[in-house]
Amino acid sequence: MTQLKWLVHPVMIFIFSIITVAMSLILYIYWYVEISAGLKAVIQKANLDPDQVLAPQTWVVILILSILVGIILMGMFIIFVYNQKTLQLYRLQRNxxxxxxxxxxxxxxxxxxxxxxxxxxxxxxxxxxxxxxxxxxxxxxxxxxxxxxxxxxxxxSKTFKEEFVTRDLVSFLEQFSERNKHIFHGCEIHVHNPTGRAFEYGIDLSLFEMLLMNLLTNATKYNSSKTPRVDITFTPTDKELHIRFEDNGIGLPRTELKKIFRKFYQIGQPDNMSAKGSGLGLYLVDTIARIHKGTITAESKEGEKGSVFSLILPSKLLAANP
Missing domain, CATH: 1.10.287 (Helix Hairpins)
Known part of the structure; x- marks a missing residue:
């Protein structure tokens, strides 16, 4: 696996591109200086038509050179994209x-x-x-x-190992919100389970608490309402369990919804310090959701208060009691 990563590393791609350029030049020189000269001598001795012999060989060279040039261009394009992503990451880290x-x-x-x-x-x-x-x-x-x-x-950390235990998610969220209500500064947190079922799922307790803490802290922190409120609703489907965290906070711009889960990303202008938070909270939420084989999405209607974060977990890993 490590060897495969090295093969697709931009540095290796750059080296392969340089080698390809050198090979194409060597092939071109070799063909037109050595092979062509030798073929012409043979053709003259055999009294053959040069166009009938050299033309197919020329097309072969053109095809090979075209393939090599295509590889070079692809390598350069990959290096360019990698460089742009590296610069973007550097700017995010600096901010x-x-x-x-x-x-x-x-x-x-x-x-x-x-x-x-x-x-x-x-x-x-x-x-x-x-x-x-x-x-x-x-x-x-x-x-x-x-x-x-x-x-x-x-x-x-490469040494980090998850420890999963099976818990009823409804009871777990109720107990978590009750146990930590002093942290959320008077925020009203309500857990809704219309089906009345228990949803048992394998979770890493510390990581899942970290996910909940980040979502609920954000709902409280970015909230201008007189009484902050979060409604947590369990909605099962045939293939997934949706856990919706709906708040009455300030909401999110639609253009930011896909960016907020990036590492170091902050809403606002870093230059004038209008960017809020550390840029790590929602990245941690997304990472923890993936560790639990799930995904996290964000919704927010333009011009309206509140946001909805949905944690989506696969039903195949869920042991739901009727």
Whole structure:
């Protein structure tokens, strides 16, 4: 498998392209200098018509050269595409580093300011509690960003191994939302299961909780409603189980729906720091969904509030009780 990856690596393709160019030049020179001269001598001695002998050979050379040129062009095209993707990834990484540095520096600066205030001033108990709440919020923000980096490193580690256990997804989501309701800042989370069935599926507990945490945190974080709300609905079909996470948040531009699951991608302009988040949350969600043999999709109607994220799992891996 490793050898196969090396064969399709752009560097190897570039080397093959150079070799092909050299071969085509050598073939051309060899044919027209050596072979053609020899054939002409034989033709003259045999008193044959040169057009009848050399014409078919010329077409063979033209065909071979055309194939070689096609290989060269294909190799160059692949290298160009790879280079463009590499540049795009570099820009995303650079923007991620700039924004993530800002995301880390802001709460640290804020914490330092509050600590200096405590150090220099005698504050009333009411002010102390107010500043302590601000500090806790900044610490949570800092912890969230660091956790996402650690989670990304963990998932992409070659030594990482999933540990799947079978759980009823309806009960699991109900227990998760109840256990972590203090994290979602008063968000109303409702789990709907119209069929009343239990859907048992093999999940990695820590990874699946990470997926839920990212989806529900985003629904709360990017929400301007007075009371944030998320409705989680289980909808089974013949081949799939759809778990819909529908919120009443600010929604997403239609042009961004397919991009938001990319690594390091952030909605907004990185240059003016209007891009929000770390660019890792939904990438982790998509990666975890794939680890569980599923997919994640996003919907959002233009001009309307709210987004819908659908986790789609295959029914063939699902043990559903009637």
């Amino acid at each position: 991620f580093i700039n924004n993530f540095t800002h995301e880390l520096k802001t709460p640290v600066t804020s914490l330092k300011l509050y600590l200096e205030t405590f150090q220099k001033h005698q504050l009333s108990r009411e002010d102390q509690l107010k500043y302590l709440n601000y500090m806790i919020h900044d610490a949570d923000r800092l912890s969230e960003n660091i956790t996402r980096i650690l989670n990304l490193a963990r998932i992409e």
